[in-house]
Amino acid sequence: MEEVLKRLVELQKVDLDLHKLESTRGDLPQQVNHLEKRFKAAREEYEQKKQLLLEYQKERNLLEMEIKGLKEKENKYKDQLYQVKNNREYDAVTMELESVRNSVRKAEDRILELMTLEEETDQFLQTQQEKLAGFEKEYQQRKKELEDRIAETEKDEIYLKDQRDKIIRRIDPRNLSVYKRIAGAKNGLAVVPVVRNACGGCFKTLPPQKILEIRNMQSIRFCEVCGRILVWEDRLTEEEH
Ligand SMILES: [Zn+2]
Structure with missing residues (x-):
């Protein structure tokens, strides 16, 4: 009977060691998973904002070109004002001129809006880049830790399971x-x-x-x-x- 009790004590010890192994590993994968998600979400947000910034810049370039064209038109209408032959023609050219000037004002307003948006987005990107670097570092460190621990515990686990099999074979x-x-x-x-x-x-x-x-x-x-x-x-x- 003493032999039986001895085997049971051995089995209990191996089982507790195995349990400990599993529980230490059990928490890390969740942590790594969480850090990976956080890093990837931040990176996605960063990429989206970067894309947005490019779109703002593109839109502003187009508007600046548009304004150039409108200014040329404005000059043309201004010249025409000196060549009108009657009031009707004068009114028509004045209306065109007003319309062109309106378009220029609208484009300029949008450009100011875009410049503010660009500045805000640029600032966000700078902050986000630092955050992103921190997130990535933390994620990579934890991931490495998990990989190391898995490699470590795998050996121990195989050894313990082997021991367990041997003990069990000797228990009724x-x-x-x-x-x-x-x-x-x-x-x-x-x-x-x-x-x-x-x-x-x-x-x-x-x-x-x-x-x-x-x-x-x-x-x-x-x-x-x-x-x-x-x-x-x-x-x-x-x-x-
Ligand atoms: Zn008790």
């Missing part, structure tokens, strides 16, 4: 199923030592008779409160196997 299926049932119900912790005369799982003080039975190791003893398997760990772990 009936005892193994008892272990699995308790571990499943008690968050992976099925075998606990007696700690200061109490259950190492729920810390309930154990009666002296029970402690004696646990020390004797003649059978598997369970905690009456939490149902875990109780072991006298000193004797089980001190011995070499």
Whole structure:
């Protein structure tokens, strides 16, 4: 029976190590995923604004060309004003001239608007570029950390799983199923030592008779409160196997 308890203690230790491995890795991928999303969203926003800035500049260039054309027209109409032969012609040219001047004013207003937009967008891009660099750095660092940790833990995981298989092969299926049932119900912790005369799982003080039975190791003893398997760990772990 002592041998059985020893195997169960070993199994518990390997399972706890495996659990620890999985939980350390379990959090990092989420972090990396979050950082990647943040970085990519910021980059997309940056690219969009950059595109927008180009469009503003393009529109402003077109308007500046348009104004040049309109000014030429304006000069032409001004010249025509001196050549009109009657009031009707004068009114017609004046109307054309007014219309051209209106178009110029509208184009100039839009150009001012565009210049403000360009300045704002440019400022945004400068700030965003710094932010983006920070986001990318953080993302790459975490990603590297995750890759390293996966590489590290993969070796440990393979080793631990191999150990686990070896231990399990030496445990009676009936005892193994008892272990699995308790571990499943008690968050992976099925075998606990007696700690200061109490259950190492729920810390309930154990009666002296029970402690004696646990020390004797003649059978598997369970905690009456939490149902875990109780072991006298000193004797089980001190011995070499
Ligand atoms: Zn207990």
